[in-house]
Amino acid sequence: MVTAAPQRPPGPSAIGRVTRSAATTPGRLSLVAVLLLVLTAVTGIVTALTAQAKRDTLDDLVAHREPLATAAQQIFRSLSDADATAASAFLSGGVEPAALRTRYEFDISQAGTALGKASADVGGDLMAAEQVEILSQQLPVYAGLVETARANNRQGFPAGAAYLREASGLMRSKLLPAAEQLYEINYDRLQAEQESARSVPFAPIALVVVLLLALVVTQRYLTRKTNRLLNIGLVAATASVALTMIWGTVAMVVLSSHVGDAERGGAQQVDVLVQARINSLKCRADETLTLVARGDGPGYEQEWQQLAATITGDGQGNLLRQAKDLASSDAMAGEVQLAVQNAQAWADAHRKIRELDDGGQYEEAVKVAIGDAPDSAAAAFGKLDKNLITALNAGREEFFTQTTRAGNALTGLVPGIAVLAIVAAAGITFGIRERLREYR
Amino acid sequence: MRGAAMRSVLLTLVLAFGVTACASSGHPVDLATVSSVDRPQPVGVEVNPPTTTGAATQVPPCDPTASLRPSTNLPQPGAMPTGSTMRAIQDRGRLIAGVDQNTFLFGFRNPTSNALEGFDIDRVRDVAAAIFGDPNKVQYRVITSAERIDALKSGEVDIVVRTMTATCARWVDINFSTTYYVAGQRVLVDRASQITGIDQLGGKRVCASKGSTSIARLRESPAPPEIVAVDNWSDCLVMLQQGQVVAVSTDDTILAGMVAQDPNVKMVGPRFTEEPYGIGIPKQYEDMVRFVNGVLERSITGGSWVTSYNKWLAQAGDRAVPPPARYRD
Incomplete structure (x- = not known):
């Protein structure tokens, strides 16, 4: 590193000597050289560190923040799906179908794994730590209740239904809100980190500008003192500082643009889709639980009505339509359009279920809800969920690509800044020494 | 590459401060402390809920078991008299x-x-069969x-058949059929429990269903327990099995259903109330009351009551005798 140390005369009376020598032109020139070198060193270090920090933030976005937000989302999805699946299995009567059992088991393992990953990250965030604690304490309790319900069901005891109700109540009152909050915290952190990646680095900009000004002023001073138009060393120094500034600015603009794309087409798109998925999962659980409660659960149907408005219809609140507007590619828009259609098909099936159930045809209603006919609610929901997963993955892909590109914009910038700073320092040293020689 | 510059800066800082900073006070750190456990509870559980049964209004004294006398002949199924409540039900196509x-x-x-079953459900099917000739034309x-x-x-x-005790207070709002079963309140505890009756429940957590006569009776007990009110009786069994209440107190028939599901619980103490079960019918439909009473009378004389009793309740009590019908007119 370039430092001012060797140029500074040693000894206790250093300050006095500097003040005295500043009174003479050569002394003043030496002092200016020292100050310029210090400023160059500081600017080089700060700028390089800033560029490195940006790079680290972008790497962290791809390697940690986004995967963790996804893990949090997966916790919610798995838990909500487990709740709906347990209710469907109960509705199917007798020994539950193997497919539903497998699905439930898969959901619980997935939730556990995602929870493990999410909990490794909460360190500093008290709110997130609290949610993770609720989830890790209550998940085994939930699974225990479901198994007790199953054991009772197999013996034909209605206590099984009571255990299942308790399990579902626990899921809806504690686990799901905690999972939703954890996702929101993670998404906020993702957004904050994107913002910090995009933020304008004021400190290095100010330093570069000051350094440039200082170099220009020094050259004008020298021109006046020596009547020589150009000083090769100082011109080279100025050029390399200017180059640093241009390079940094271009890199920053490119980076911002990619991070912006990652935000719109990636993170925001994914967030809207996640909200749509969360609501569709809640709707599915409401639909099956209404039938399990057999008229004793009006709250479920009300919630269905509220939430269904966010995934169907022409209103502003339709998240799928919002997702379509945010779509970054035609393929993505097409997938979301399919989701819109399947959501509509599901809403139709749901209307049919309610008509049948309210009209006294409970068994038929159950068939439409959980049967495998192509126009059943189960089929429409399954298709919608697939569309949402595909679109979500496309959104994640977009996020990854754009963020990686943003990182690539910084390629070579850190060593580049170091080299340019050394060139500038050499230029300053060379240029001023030239002039000093003329005074010997 | 990642964080190389940062690391060097950090290293310097650590070297600078690390030497001077000592470890804080010498205790091992416990990262996972759990001070209390949140036990799962049935949805809608309330502890010591305020009384909601309208105690303010004066209830006229009455004989809650006495209902309205049926007409001598029941109409033929599928041919309900025009203008009657039963006709409206028949036209709708389901009860x-x-x-x-x-x-x-x-x-x-x-x-x-996946089907609904039980002694109450059999009563509903009797009524549906009398209206439609088909016991399955019911929307539960x-x-x-x-x-x-x-x-x-x-x-x-149209009707409520749900272990519902006929009381004078309820007669104010609705009509009851004649009594189709007489239960009595008892206490259910763990097999190992030392409790032998309601008088030992003072201050203990006891489960009962919201809006039931059982909950009112527990409040009136000389040794009032801490009442845990739930939406459904099976929630009480869950809470007893989970050790969240020490006892459940309600009609012995309902308790017998719990004993049948779990051999580790037992009923203790004598019956301390008499609960005549009636079918609930809206206040304004007296023709329906008489019709339902006719159906009940026929099910008792025709033997379907006894068949149903033997199927479901023979294990609970031994009184295979249908309660006598009493009428107020």
């Missing part, structure tokens, strides 16, 4: 019955067949104990 799906032996969902609407009166008053259901 809407408020029932329970959580009380073993009386009204419960058979997890194997599951309601909680607390919802029974409102469901009838709002006209949401």
Whole structure:
């Protein structure tokens, strides 16, 4: 590193000597050289560190923040799906179908794994730590209740239904809100980190500008003192500082643009889709639980009505339509359009279920809800969920690509800044020494 | 590459401060402290809920078991008299019955067949058979104990058959059929429990269903317990099995259904109330009351009551005798 140390005369009376020598032109020139070198060193270090920090933030976005937000989302999805699946299995009567059992088991393992990953990250965030604690304490309790319900069901005891109700109540009152909050915290952190990646680095900009000004002023001073138009060393120094500034600015603009794309087409798109998925999962659980409660659960149907408005219809609140507007590619828009259609098909099936159930045809209603006919609610929901997963993955892909590109914009910038700073320092040293020689 | 510059800066800082900073006070750090456990609870559970049964209004004294006398001949199924309540039901094509799906032996969902079954459900099927000639033309609407009166008053259901005790207070709002079963309140505890009756429940957590007569009786007990009110009786069994209450107190028939599901609980103490079960019918439909009473009378003389009793309740008590019908007119 370039430092001012060797140029500074040693000894206790250093300050006095500097003040005295500043009174003479050569002394003043030496002092200016020292100050310029210090400023160059500081600017080089700060700028390089800033560029490195940006790079680290972008790497962290791809390697940690986004995967963790996804893990949090997966916790919610798995838990909500487990709740709906347990209710469907109960509705199917007798020994539950193997497919539903497998699905439930898969959901619980997935939730556990995602929870493990999410909990490794909460360190500093008290709110997130609290949610993770609720989830890790209550998940085994939930699974225990479901198994007790199953054991009772197999013996034909209605206590099984009571255990299942308790399990579902626990899921809806504690686990799901905690999972939703954890996702929101993670998404906020993702957004904050994107913002910090995009933020304008004021400190290095100010330093570069000051350094440039200082170099220009020094050259004008020298021109006046020596009547020589150009000083090769100082011109080279100025050029390399200017180059640093241009390079940094271009890199920053490119980076911002990619991070912006990652935000719109990636993170925001994914967030809207996640909200749509969360609501569709809640709707599915409401639909099956209404039938399990057999008229004793009006709250479920009300919630269905509220939430269904966010995934169907022409209103502003339709998240799928919002997702379509945010779509970054035609393929993505097409997938979301399919989701819109399947959501509509599901809403139709749901209307049919309610008509049948309210009209006294409970068994038929159950068939439409959980049967495998192509126009059943189960089929429409399954298709919608697939569309949402595909679109979500496309959104994640977009996020990854754009963020990686943003990182690539910084390629070579850190060593580049170091080299340019050394060139500038050499230029300053060379240029001023030239002039000093003329005074010997 | 990642964080190389940062690391060097950090290293310097650590070297600078690390030497001077000592470890804080010498205790091992415990990262995972759990001070209390949140036990799962049935949805809608309340501890010591305020009394809601309208104690303010004066209830006229009455004989709650006495209902309206049926006409001598029941109309033929599918030929209900024009203008009658039964005709409206026949025209609709189904009877809407408020029932329970959580009380073993009386009204419960058979997890194997998905169908509602039990002694109460058999009563509903008798009524449907009398109207349509088909016991399956029923739309079951599951309601909680607390919802029974409102469901009838709002006209949401035609009848309520849900272990419902006929009381004078309820007669103010709705009509009852004649008594189709007489239960009595008892206490259910763990097999290992030392409790032998209601007088030992003072201050202890006891479970009962919201809006039931059982909950009112527990409040009046000389040794009032801490009442845990739930929506469904099976929630009480869950809480007893989970050790969250020490006892359940309600009609012995309902308790017998719990004993049948769990051999580790037992009923203790004598019956301390008499609960005459009646079918609830909206206040304004007296023709329906007389019709239902006729159906009950016929089911008793025709033997379907006894068959149903033997199927569901023979294990609970040994009184295979149908309660005598009493009429107020």
